[in-house]
C-alpha cells in the first residue's frame with residue numbers, strides 16, 4: 001500500500017481564473033477515482049478525482065453557481081462552478097453532509113494517492129488498476145467505509 005501525508009491545513013485551491021478560492025479546514029475523509037460515465041463527461045477526461053470532505057469544513061468565496069442532474073447511481077447530484085471560467089470546484093448529493101472537491105483544483109496536488117477506484121465497469125481500457133488496490137464495479141454499497149479505512153491507513157491517521 002502506497003502511503004502519503006496530508007499537507008498542513010488548511011488545504012487551498014481555486015478555479016482557473018482565480019475568482020473563486022477555497023480553504024479546507026479539516027483533513028479529507030477519503031480520496032478516490034471515479035470511472036463512471038458522468039465523471040468522464042463532466043471532466044471531459046478518463047475519470048473524476050474526488051477528494052471527500054465534510055461540507056461544514058469548507059470555506060469558499062461567494063459567487064459559485066450550481067446545476068443539478070441525476071447521476072448514474074440514480075441520485076440527484078449538484079455541481080458548483082465558477083461563473084467566469086466554468087471550472088467545477090465541487091459536487092455532491094443533495095442533502096448529504098459530505099462533498100467531493102474536484103482534486104485537480106488544489107494548489108498542491110503532489111501528495112494525492114487514491115485509496116481506490118469506483119465504477120470500474122466503465123473505466124477506460126488503458127486504465128490499469130493494480131491487484132492490491134481497492135476497486136468496485138459500480139457504487140460502493142458500504143457508504144465508502146472500506147475506502148475511508150484504507151485512506152486512514154495510507155495517511156497515518158490509524
Ligand SMILES: [Zn+2]
Pocket residue numbers: 015016017018019020082083084085086087
Ligand atoms: Zn474562475
Ligand SMILES: [Zn+2]
Pocket residue numbers: 034035036037038039040048119
Ligand atoms: Zn463518477
